Amino acid sequence: MTAKLTIVLFFVFSFLYLPATNIVPFWQEDFSNGQIPIGWTSVDDSPFPVLWEYSNGYNDGPLVFFHSLGLFPDERLHSRTVANGYIYIQPHGVGGETHLHRSLLTTQAIDCSNKEEVFISFHTFIMARNSDPETAAILEVRNGGTDDWTSFTIFPFLTQSGVEPNPYFPGNKRRIQSYNGQWVCIDISEVAAGQSEVYIRWRWEWTGAQEYCWLLDDVELLDANPLNEKVVWGDLPGEGSFEGGLNGWTVPAVNGCNWEWSAEGIVDYEFQDSNDKADGLGCSCTLTDGAAIMNGLCGPSENTHFTRLISPVIDLSGVVPGRRLGVRFNQSGAVGNNAGNGLPVMSVMVSVDGGQSFFDTLFLNLVEPFNKPFCKNTLLALPVEVAGEEAVVLKFVFSGSSFFWIIDDVRVVEMYDNDLKISEDYFAVAPAYALPAGVVRPIPFLAEVHNAGNLPQENTRLMVEVVDDETVEPVFRDTIFLGTIVPGGYSADTLFPTTFTPEPDRAYTVYYTTQGNGTDENPADNVASFRFHTQGDVFSKNKNQYSINSGFAPVTTDVRYEIGNCFYIPEGSNISAVGMQFAFVDAFDFAGLNVFLGIRLYRWSKGNNHGDANGDMVANADEFEKVAEALYQVESGLFPWDVIEVPFEEPVILNEDTYYFTTVEYSSPGVIAGQQLPFFISASEEINYTGTFDAAEKTGHSVYGSMLRLWGETGFEVNAWGPLRIPFIRLITSPATPVRETRPKELQVKVYPNPASGKMLATLQNSRPGSRIAFGIYDICGRLVLPRQYCDGGVSHFTIDVSGLRNGIYLLQVIAENHASTREFVVANR
Numbered sequence: 007m008t009a010k011l012t013i014v015l016f017f018v019f020s021f022l023y024l025p026a027t028n029i030v031p032f033w034q035e036d037f038s039n040g041q042i043p044i045g046w047t048s049v050d051d052s053p054f055p056v057l058w059e060y061s062n063g064y065n066d067g068p069l070v071f072f073h074s075l076g077l078f079p080d081e082r083l084h085s086r087t088v089a090n091g092y093i094y095i096q097p098h099g100v101g102g103e104t105h106l107h108r109s110l111l112t113t114q115a116i117d118c119s120n121k122e123e124v125f126i127s128f129h130t131f132i133m134a135r136n137s138d139p140e141t142a143a144i145l146e147v148r149n150g151g152t153d154d155w156t157s158f159t160i161f162p163f164l165t166q167s168g169v170e171p172n173p174y175f176p177g178n179k180r181r182i183q184s185y186n187g188q189w190v191c192i193d194i195s196e197v198a199a200g201q202s203e204v205y206i207r208w209r210w211e212w213t214g215a216q217e218y219c220w221l222l223d224d225v226e227l228l229d230a231n232p233l234n235e236k237v238v239w240g241d242l243p244g245e246g247s248f249e250g251g252l253n254g255w256t257v258p259a260v261n262g263c264n265w266e267w268s269a270e271g272i273v274d275y276e277f278q279d280s281n282d283k284a285d286g287l288g289c290s291c292t293l294t295d296g297a298a299i300m301n302g303l304c305g306p307s308e309n310t311h312f313t314r315l316i317s318p319v320i321d322l323s324g325v326v327p328g329r330r331l332g333v334r335f336n337q338s339g340a341v342g343n344n345a346g347n348g349l350p351v352m353s354v355m356v357s358v359d360g361g362q363s364f365f366d367t368l369f370l371n372l373v374e375p376f377n378k379p380f381c382k383n384t385l386l387a388l389p390v391e392v393a394g395e396e397a398v399v400l401k402f403v404f405s406g407s408s409f410f411w412i413i414d415d416v417r418v419v420e421m422y423d424n425d426l427k428i429s430e431d432y433f434a435v436a437p438a439y440a441l442p443a444g445v446v447r448p449i450p451f452l453a454e455v456h457n458a459g460n461l462p463q464e465n466t467r468l469m470v471e472v473v474d475d476e477t478v479e480p481v482f483r484d485t486i487f488l489g490t491i492v493p494g495g496y497s498a499d500t501l502f503p504t505t506f507t508p509e510p511d512r513a514y515t516v517y518y519t520t521q522g523n524g525t526d527e528n529p530a531d532n533v534a535s536f537r538f539h540t541q542g543d544v545f546s547k548n549k550n551q552y553s554i555n556s557g558f559a560p561v562t563t564d565v566r567y568e569i570g571n572c573f574y575i576p577e578g579s580n581i582s583a584v585g586m587q588f589a590f591v592d593a594f595d596f597a598g599l600n601v602f603l604g605i606r607l608y609r610w611s612k613g614n615n616h617g618d619a620n621g622d623m624v625a626n627a628d629e630f631e632k633v634a635e636a637l638y639q640v641e642s643g644l645f646p647w648d649v650i651e652v653p654f655e656e657p658v659i660l661n662e663d664t665y666y667f668t669t670v671e672y673s674s675p676g677v678i679a680g681q682q683l684p685f686f687i688s689a690s691e692e693i694n695y696t697g698t699f700d701a702a703e704k705t706g707h708s709v710y711g712s713m714l715r716l717w718g719e720t721g722f723e724v725n726a727w728g729p730l731r732i733p734f735i736r737l738i739t740s741p742a743t744p745v746r747e748t749r750p751k752e753l754q755v756k757v758y759p760n761p762a763s764g765k766m767l768a769t770l771q772n773s774r775p776g777s778r779i780a781f782g783i784y785d786i787c788g789r790l791v792l793p794r795q796y797c798d799g800g801v802s803h804f805t806i807d808v809s810g811l812r813n814g815i816y817l818l819q820v821i822a823e824n825h826a827s828t829r830e831f832v833v834a835n836r
Contacts, residue, residue, distance in 0.1 A: 045114030084187025150203030342408025363717030556688025557591025570669030597642030
């Protein structure tokens with residue numbers, strides 16, 4: 007009878023919906039006090055001790071240092087509160103090669119006496135050269151009743167022998183690293199629960215002076231498992247965990263690579279290399295129990311895969327219809343090429359009929375850079391229709407040829423009551439990451455705010471703040487009041503009414519934040535940020551060469567093409583173009599094949615055409631003209647991040663209020679065994695310009711990105727590779743006397759004859775009586791070839807001697823009382 011009663015009780019409780027609860031830290035440290043916290047200790051018993059230090063998160067710390075050496079692409083820790091500081095240890099270069107270091111960072115005593123469970127969570131990053139973080143960089147906990155420390159693993163499977171070293175930076179092959187800002191959560195209840203005096207310490211042991219760094223931020227203690235916050239489904243055995251296997255999850259059989267269970271949560275590109283080291287590593291809190299993995303390179307890289315990881319049937323009938331739910335999970339991966347079937351590489355499909363049909367598809371990781379491993383704890387809003395349904399099924403779909411995806415700790419949860427968020431894939435950034443010191447322009451701001459919560463958000467505000475990176479002080483602020491945003495609603499294309507004009511020779515970080523009347527329960531997604539600077543002499547839409555993700559080429563039958571980037575020269579600029587920089591992936595070793603690349607600079611202004619005047623998103627042949635060119639012969643031994651700099655033969659004065667684009671042309675392909683070789687230009691997907699393009703259009707001054715001309719075409723397709731994939735092609739400038747090419751308004755000039763031989767008549771229209779007139783002639787490269795001359799005001803025509811000019815195309819510029827007009831003409835002297 008007792009056994010039967012137990013079964014009945016389980017049946018009842020399995021369908022009883024209990025309100026999901028928030029899990030709030032009972033102790034936390036975000037290092038906002040400007041120092042190592044009082045009561046914490048840092049020791050190292052080596053003769054050359056290496057101690058933990060404080061960083062303000064902006065201008066110092068190990069990542070700034072290693073980034074400057076080209077050892078790491080990021081300059082900042084990716085933690086939630088990095089802006090107010092973090093702590094780190096940086097052993098690099100300290101002590102001798104034989105010294106043993108044992109660095110210990112220990113908290114003060116923490117009272118956990120009234121807690122039945124204790125979990126610790128924090129954001130961290132480690133980069134190691136010789137040590138194995140799995141065993142050498144660990145967490146230790148003890149209570150006041152004992153001197154014994156209990157060890158916990160922070161970085162499972164992260165070892166020198168088990169993980170592929172970072173492939174992008176030669177000379178540092180021994181370096182392995184965790185994910186930047188990786189979120190760690192560990193159950194320390196066995197030592198801390200019910201104890202009034204708990205000590206926590208981070209321990210790192212290494213030998214020598216060649217270790218790199220370990221960073222720490224956002225430490226929290228919680229009295230429940232944070233994975234199960236507001237959980238509705240997934241916390242019971244056989245639901246959202248992959249402990250010991252896929253459990254109730256299924257994977258339909260397909261040819262090629264497929265989802266599978268991994269005991270270690272690692273991915274090895276076995277088809278790409280000869281070793282068995284991990285090329286992709288999971289980052290979930292329960293990774294040691296196993297995870298679901300999809301290895302997109304289990305076979306030839308050109309193969310595409312469509313594989314599905316399908317959940318068990320999820321009963322949500324106890325949830326009140328209309329209640330907003332989400333699926334939260336830990337994921338790591340790297341996005342590659344999709345399968346071309348209309349789906350991104352990674353998505354989640356949703357069914358309410360047990361998997362017979364799927365009525366919605368939720369796209370994932372759309373702005374993750376190509377081939378850059380990522381790690382994150384994702385909360386994805388589900389369609390409101392799932393609440394109250396008893397046969398919900400989720401399907402994790404990988405649709406592409408590369409690279410990998412690892413899923414773990416899947417939970418269906420209630421969305422928070424109060425949860426505003428900035429869209430991670432739609433906010434405006436600066437029109438270029440790097441602007442030369444002499445080039446400043448007003449920057450518009452735009453962002454999209456979503457209400458991801460279950461309650462309406464009244465008095466919603468969207469704020470923008472610009473911080474000077476050197477002084478760490480705000481230099482600009484603005485706020486927009488958005489009113490009430492309903493659950494699931496959003497404010498689209500929210501453009502700020504004011505713009506910010508940066509100062510020359512400065513670096514800035516811009517923060518978008520949002521806030522409503524309610525206390526936000528998920529503040530991590532309330533902020534979006536970007537950086538830019540007005541320093542140096544380089545125009546660049548990419549961060550730097552270390553932000554290069556891969557090499558790309560158009561998918562066409564003819565391998566020849568021309569690719570570049572477009573830059574705008576605002577009014578008041580005073581620069582010349584002196585050369586350009588680019589990088590490419592030499593996949594076939596072009597050395598010895600006598601391959602030349604054409605280097606070009608075009609002015610997207612010709613006659614009365616200025617930029618994309620007809621709005622067709624094509625730089626048509628009659629809209630632009632070439633103003634500089636050079637040749638580059640491909641050398642050997644180049645890496646994708648090696649920057650090639652090619653000077654122009656002479657500086658080209660850049661006209662104000664004018665678009666230019668600089669390009670690399672691949673017109674004489676290398677040939678091996680009768681096959682023309684494709685050319686892969688290096689590119690970066692680190693900055694998303696979608697919001698920037700839209701903000702510029704709304705303010706009446708367009709911003710453009712990549713420019714592509716396929717072989718045989720006369721015009722360039724504008725933004726051909728979209729707002730995310732930006733070729734690594736940069737323009738080098740220097741100070742110059744500007745040519746002011748004011749678009750014809752009042753003053754107009756005509757020339758006759760055209761072509762001209764010997765002498766040419768210039769006729770003016772709308773020149774004001776008494777205004778002094780100046781005119782000069784420039785060649786097609788913007789060089790002054792006929793010194794500026796003057797004539798009395800009020801004249802309507804004058805004669806110009808062009809007999810001393812070589813045959814070719816020239817520009818006549820006439821200036822009268824601050825109004826200018828430019829006319830193109832041809833010299834054809836006999």
